[in-house]
Amino acid sequence: MQLILTGLGEVDSVSKLLEVRNLKTHFETEEGTVKAVNGVTFDIHRGQTLGVVGESGCGKSVTAQSILRIEGARGKIVEGDILFYPDPKGGDPVNIAKLDSDGQEIRAIRGKEISIIFQEPMTSFCPVYTIGNQIMESIILHQKAEALQARERAVETLRLVGIPKPEERIDEYPHRLSGGLRQRAMIAMALSCHPQLLIADEPTTALDVTIQAQILELMRELQREMGMAIMLITHSLGVIAEMAQRVIVMYLGRIVEDAEVNELFDNPKHPYTRALMYCVPRLGSGIERLQPILGSVPDPYNIPTGCSFYPRCPEFIEGLCDVEAPTPVKISENHSVSCFLYGKGGAADGSGHTD
Amino acid sequence: MTGYVLRRCLLMIPTVFLISIISFAIMQLPPGDFLTNYMIQLEASGQEVDQAMIEALRMRYGLDRPIYVQYFVWIKSFLRGDFGFSFEWNRPVNQLIWERLALTVAVTAATMLFSWVVAFLIGVYSATHPYSVGDYMATFVGFIGLATPNFMLALVLMWVAYSYFGQSVGGLFSAEFIDAPWSWAKVWDMLKHLWIPVIVIGTSGTAGLIRTLRANLLDELNKPYVVTAVAKGVPKMRVLFKYPVRLALIPFISTVGWSLPGLISGETITSVVLSLPTTGPLLLRALQSQDMYLAGSFIMLLSILTVIGTLISDILLAVTDPRIRFD
Ligand SMILES: Nc1ncnc2c1ncn2[C@@H]1O[C@H](COP(=O)(O)OP(=O)(O)OP(=O)(O)O)[C@@H](O)[C@H]1O
Ligand code: SF4
Ligand SMILES: [Mg+2]
Numbered sequence: 001m002q003l004i005l006t007g008l009g010e011v012d013s014v015s016k017l018l019e020v021r022n023l024k025t026h027f028e029t030e031e032g033t034v035k036a037v038n039g040v041t042f043d044i045h046r047g048q049t050l051g052v053v054g055e056s057g058c059g060k061s062v063t064a065q066s067i068l069r070i071e072g073a074r075g076k077i078v079e080g081d082i083l084f085y086p087d088p089k090g091g092d093p094v095n096i097a098k099l100d101s102d103g104q105e106i107r108a109i110r111g112k113e114i115s116i117i118f119q120e121p122m123t124s125f126c127p128v129y130t131i132g133n134q135i136m137e138s139i140i141l142h143q144k145a146e147a148l149q150a151r152e153r154a155v156e157t158l159r160l161v162g163i164p165k166p167e168e169r170i171d172e173y174p175h176r177l178s179g180g181l182r183q184r185a186m187i188a189m190a191l192s193c194h195p196q197l198l199i200a201d202e203p204t205t206a207l208d209v210t211i212q213a214q215i216l217e218l219m220r221e222l223q224r225e226m227g228m229a230i231m232l233i234t235h236s237l238g239v240i241a242e243m244a245q246r247v248i249v250m251y252l253g254r255i256v257e258d259a260e261v262n263e264l265f266d267n268p269k270h271p272y273t274r275a276l277m278y279c280v281p282r283l284g285s286g287i288e289r290l291q292p293i294l295g296s297v298p299d300p301y302n303i304p305t306g307c308s309f310y311p312r313c314p315e316f317i318e319g320l321c322d323v324e325a326p327t328p329v330k331i332s333e334n335h336s337v338s339c340f341l342y343g344k345g346g347a348a349d350g351s352g353h354t355d
Numbered sequence: 356m357t358g359y360v361l362r363r364c365l366l367m368i369p370t371v372f373l374i375s376i377i378s379f380a381i382m383q384l385p386p387g388d389f390l391t392n393y394m395i396q397l398e399a400s401g402q403e404v405d406q407a408m409i410e411a412l413r414m415r416y417g418l419d420r421p422i423y424v425q426y427f428v429w430i431k432s433f434l435r436g437d438f439g440f441s442f443e444w445n446r447p448v449n450q451l452i453w454e455r456l457a458l459t460v461a462v463t464a465a466t467m468l469f470s471w472v473v474a475f476l477i478g479v480y481s482a483t484h485p486y487s488v489g490d491y492m493a494t495f496v497g498f499i500g501l502a503t504p505n506f507m508l509a510l511v512l513m514w515v516a517y518s519y520f521g522q523s524v525g526g527l528f529s530a531e532f533i534d535a536p537w538s539w540a541k542v543w544d545m546l547k548h549l550w551i552p553v554i555v556i557g558t559s560g561t562a563g564l565i566r567t568l569r570a571n572l573l574d575e576l577n578k579p580y581v582v583t584a585v586a587k588g589v590p591k592m593r594v595l596f597k598y599p600v601r602l603a604l605i606p607f608i609s610t611v612g613w614s615l616p617g618l619i620s621g622e623t624i625t626s627v628v629l630s631l632p633t634t635g636p637l638l639l640r641a642l643q644s645q646d647m648y649l650a651g652s653f654i655m656l657l658s659i660l661t662v663i664g665t666l667i668s669d670i671l672l673a674v675t676d677p678r679i680r681f682d
Contacts, residue, residue: 070582102591112588
């Protein structure tokens with residue numbers, strides 16, 4: 001495990017857990033089609049933390065939802081693949097993008113192989129059932145456990161996430177717990193069946209500063225113990241620096257830069273990434289939302305032609321950036337960027353591979 | 356939970372006490388005491404007034420004593436099941452009241468069951484298929500149901516039942532059963548008649564319930580906990596009924612208690628049109644003819660039923676929504 005965590009260069013295909021290829025998830029609305037995710041490609045490796053960063057509305061959550069096929073009735077994966085490798089010893093992947101979103105196959109993956117925690121611990125639990133009831137539901141469903149056994153395991157998991165007196169807390173209703181404890185309980189629910197991938201969609205945004213640090217520390221600890229991979233979505237580059245080994249930077253439904261974490265901070269290439277860097281809201285400064293760059297994110301129904309960042313880009317090249325869309329350019333082994341400043345890239349379909 | 360139920364039960368005592376005072380006050384509203392009125396009536400119709408009987412009644416109801424004593428005499432005998440005397444019917448009130456009350460409860464219960472089942476099915480369908488053809492149809496039918504006056508619906512259904520099914524309409528029983536003692540045949544006969552009043556009384560309420568349930572459920576379906584449950588791998592239908600439906604029912608349940616008096620007053624008009632032997636028409640007539648023991652007893656009993664209905668809905672609510680129990 002340690003080898004995988006540190007030496008990204010040596011990662012081979014056996015340790016690959018999830019492979020997202022040219023994923024496009026669109027929403028049909030009355031106002032038109034929202035291309036929320038518009039051709040993203042990235043990998044997640046076993047035991048690794050992938051950070052996903054970008055301004056509000058750039059498609060981070062929709063990417064995560066697509067992986068679990070909870071993109072909703074109006075959402076549709078129009079193109080691309082999500083290959084999930086359940087077996088660490090090799091074997092055929094499951095293409096999640098092609099599954100029926102209500103079907104048995106995806107349900108067997110949800111909560112068991114891939115779990116998700118959300119920003120709002122308050123509303124993510126249903127208020128009329130005890131947290132124990134909701135945690136045990138997963139265990140009974142996926143591990144075919146009896147109620148009593150499931151209860152024991154739920155207590156164990158609650159203890160694991162640092163909830164004091166878990167045998168009593170298990171019978172509490174969500175509104176009786178503090179925000180921090182509730183998010184811990186949420187993590188317990190997500191990890192109760194030992195998933196291989198934990199998706200955390202802004203898990204600390206709604207919490208107090210001191211609690212934020214505790215929750216992040218807890219996630220790191222649990223990762224060391226259980227070895228799951230984490231896809232961590234955040235607005236905060238500070239959080240990324242602390243938690244992730246690899247980072248993807250998203251803008252308007254695309255990945256503009258993809259790099260190993262130190263490489264990204266030492267050597268940011270994309271003008272958008274650089275802009276984000278200049279206003280890193282430090283963990284605890286209270287400014288969690290990124291509002292760094294001149295101008296605002298364009299209307300999602302009218303994404304600009306060419307490079308979608310060009311109306312806001314300080315280095316935009318006239319006649320090129322507003323006409324053609326840049327494709328990923330590999331700068332080094334662990335770093336690729338989609339910007340004409342670094343050449344024209346290879347793949348014409350915009351689905352350049354980054355590995 | 357037990358503590359909550361106990362508290363709610365204790366709260367009923369002052370409520371019922373207040374109701375008894377109001378009922379008693381209503382009985383005192385007509386000028387003069389009712390014995391005097393009764394004597395005047397008898398004399399006007401040229402009948403002999405039996406002074407001994409009048410005296411006995413006067414003693415029994417304490418009519419020559421102060422008003423609060425009269426109240427206690429009345430409430431004491433009420434609690435023992437002696438509801439007084441109906442001068443219009445010339446019979447003790449409790450001989451008149453029980454069967455009608457039972458039939459009222461039967462019609463009301465059947466109506467609520469009907470509204471709930473229909474509203475539940477249509478409401479859940481509409482909310483899970485919003486803006487579909489079925490949803491629009493349910494909305495349309497619902498508004499028609501809401502907008503049609505009950506008596507009109509009653510007349511239309513009576514006409515349909517009579518001309519297409521050849522059923523004798525009006526009333527809850529066929530002619531041969533009206534005065535017959537209770538038997539399975541009589542119950543069956545009643546069930547055959549029950550559907551018209553149930554539909555008539557239930558329709559407007561059902562339409563309202565459908566709208567409420569649909570709106571609640573649409574709200575709940577967008578809550579993050581639904582996504583959480585789906586993301587755990589719980590099948591869609593199980594998620595729907597375990598989580599959002601249960602929450603959507605909360606405001607629904609809290610209206611059950613209040614809907615009881617509404618049903619009874621809605622029932623009155625319909626019952627007059629359909630000539631149902633329930634309490635509504637009898638109460639109306641008792642009030643018109645100032646038959647005050649009868650009227651007072653009805654008001655008292657119906658109010659107590661409403662209080663019990665509210666209690667039941669509060670308990671159901673506490674069972675459904677644990678947050679209430681802690682307040
Ligand atoms: N159910 C939906 N129906 C229609 N549009 C949607 C839906 N969900 C997301 N979108 C749109 O897709 C785009 C991407 O949304 P997404 O939630 O992925 O952004 P995000 O990067 O997670 O932002 P934030 O940081 O605010 O969470 C937005 O323009 C959003 O309006
Ligand atoms: S492609 Fe052009 S507009 Fe887009 S980020 Fe690079 S320089 Fe800026
Ligand atoms: Mg989001």
